[in-house]
Amino acid sequence: IKKSAGKYAKNATPVKQAAVLGAGIMGGGVAYQSASKGTPIIMKDIRQEALELGLSEANKLLNGQIERGRLTAAKALKAMNGITPALSYGEFDHVDLVVEAVVENVNVKKSVLAETEKHIAEDAILASNTSTISITELAKDLKRPENFCGMHFFNPVHRMPLVEVIRGEKSSDEAIAKTVAYAQAMGKTPIVVNDCPGFLVNRVLFPYFAGFSLMMKEGADFQQVDKTMERFGWPMGPAYLLDVVGIDTAFHADQVMAEGFPDRMKHEGVNAVDCLFKLERFGQKNGKGFYAYE
Numbered sequence: 001i002k003k004s005a006g007k008y009a010k011n012a013t014p015v016k017q018a019a020v021l022g023a024g025i026m027g028g029g030v031a032y033q034s035a036s037k038g039t040p041i042i043m044k045d046i047r048q049e050a051l052e053l054g055l056s057e058a059n060k061l062l063n064g065q066i067e068r069g070r071l072t073a074a075k076a077l078k079a080m081n082g083i084t085p086a087l088s089y090g091e092f093d094h095v096d097l098v099v100e101a102v103v104e105n106v107n108v109k110k111s112v113l114a115e116t117e118k119h120i121a122e123d124a125i126l127a128s129n130t131s132t133i134s135i136t137e138l139a140k141d142l143k144r145p146e147n148f149c150g151m152h153f154f155n156p157v158h159r160m161p162l163v164e165v166i167r168g169e170k171s172s173d174e175a176i177a178k179t180v181a182y183a184q185a186m187g188k189t190p191i192v193v194n195d196c197p198g199f200l201v202n203r204v205l206f207p208y209f210a211g212f213s214l215m216m217k218e219g220a221d222f223q224q225v226d227k228t229m230e231r232f233g234w235p236m237g238p239a240y241l242l243d244v245v246g247i248d249t250a251f252h253a254d255q256v257m258a259e260g261f262p263d264r265m266k267h268e269g270v271n272a273v274d275c276l277f278k279l280e281r282f283g284q285k286n287g288k289g290f291y292a293y294e
């Protein structure tokens, strides 16, 4: 960890207009958080229904704030108007910073990032919300790798304070500074970390998931493990957390971690996440994972 992230942001020009690629669990959350803290944001996806879901989730969160007396209806409306849904890159030319939050697949991300670079200003910053993929690797085909870094939020975005800002081999100080400043403007606590598969948090979290999967192979009951971890004091156990993260995202992230840390993460045969992924039980996002949801 690079100490006192705040010092990076001191001379950064603030982000006036942001954009996010992907309107899923994370992209939708980033759009809500940015707009509700006063930075307008374009939310782009390739599917209209994802945009609609992203907007309705943001609306639900804003209504919750009104009900709790934390927000006036006028401010909620302003925040909602601050999210511009988009299926194209039409208005990306006046964006200061883009957060990429599409599927956890290195090839998809590389092609989305390269395409985005064509539509943004020379000095605009591109930041990936990848959970595990090396920022240096993602930067390889970019024309302006100095303007690229990681900006890793946690789920749910509106609740989790931490944001990892990841410095790739070629990320410039300006890119780090602007990303730190944007995280602070969103009310988050940024930390600047070095690049490696999983960065800081997921380097700790994924071996924990791997330990859980190994116990399941040995016959452990996932509900009992979850209950035990709750009694231990954690807000939720590993099976429930995997359902929240998304089994598909966890499956892809697992592959990256296994490649990066084969001694700790490689496993023989299939594990619980692999099985659920093959059964298309993607967790809360499609109503079934370890648990079933209404």
Ligand code: NAD
Pocket (backbone or CB within 6 Å): 021, 022, 023, 024, 025, 026, 027, 044, 045, 046, 047, 050, 100, 101, 102, 103, 104, 105, 112, 129, 130, 131, 132, 152, 153, 154, 155, 244, 245, 246, 249, 253, 285
């Ligand atoms: P998700 O499946 O909920 O959403 C992904 C969205 O990206 C979908 O709506 C999809 O239509 C859209 N998409 C795909 N290709 C696109 C493209 N070319 N342009 C625009 N949109 C496109 O996934 P998620 O959970 O939001 O994860 C997104 C990223 O965030 C991944 O890299 C993941 O590793 C990371 N992340 C996830 C979590 C988590 O807990 N789910 C936490 C931190 C980081």
